[in-house]
Amino acid sequence: MTNIPAAAGSAAKLKPLRPGMFNLPAQADMPVRLLGNRCRACGEPFFPKRHYCAACTSGDLEDTGFSETGKIDTFTVVRQQPPGGAIAPPYAIVRVKLDDGPTVQTIATNCDPEKLKIGDRVQLIAHRVMDDEAGATVVSFMAQPVKQG
Ligand SMILES: [Zn+2]
Numbered sequence: 764m765t766n767i768p769a770a771a772g773s774a775a776k777l778k779p780l781r782p783g784m785f786n787l788p789a790q791a792d793m794p795v796r797l798l799g800n801r802c803r804a805c806g807e808p809f810f811p812k813r814h815y816c817a818a819c820t821s822g823d824l825e826d827t828g829f830s831e832t833g834k835i836d837t838f839t840v841v842r843q844q845p846p847g848g849a850i851a852p853p854y855a856i857v858r859v860k861l862d863d864g865p866t867v868q869t870i871a872t873n874c875d876p877e878k879l880k881i882g883d884r885v886q887l888i889a890h891r892v893m894d895d896e897a898g899a900t901v902v903s904f905m906a907q908p909v910k911q912g
Pocket of ligand 1: 802803804805806807816817818819820821
């Protein structure tokens with residue numbers, strides 16, 4: 764594996780909302796693979812990582828990255844701004860079943876939340892949440908609908 768440094772000056776420095784949640788892409792709005800682990804005994808996947816398997820209690824887990832794509836398992840549309848909320852409604856909170864991994868919850872981005880449907884294909888991308896005091900762009904993973912051909 765080779766890490767390619769970002770071009771100096773051209774792109775803002777990216778920083779994950781929580782360290783180790785995914786590998787940082789070269790720039791925002793690019794696909795990300797979530798980093799979790801999988802039970803060697805029964806195969807159950809976990810994100811975030813666990814020390815013991817929640818399915819069979821084994822402590823034998825291996826680190827892995829999961830598919831960047833999956834489908835919407837269920838969702839809800841937020842229409843009122845929660846206190847201190849950083850995102851302007853309406854937006855959708857989606858539960859995504861990754862193709863080869865666990866089910867994760869996040870926010871749908873780059874889409875009309877009123878047009879989402881259960882079963883829609885999505886891709887996880889690193890989306891800007893805010894800029895920190897050092898000028899880095901803080902990103903989290905969000906779900907972007909996959910355009911159907
Ligand atoms: Zn297990």
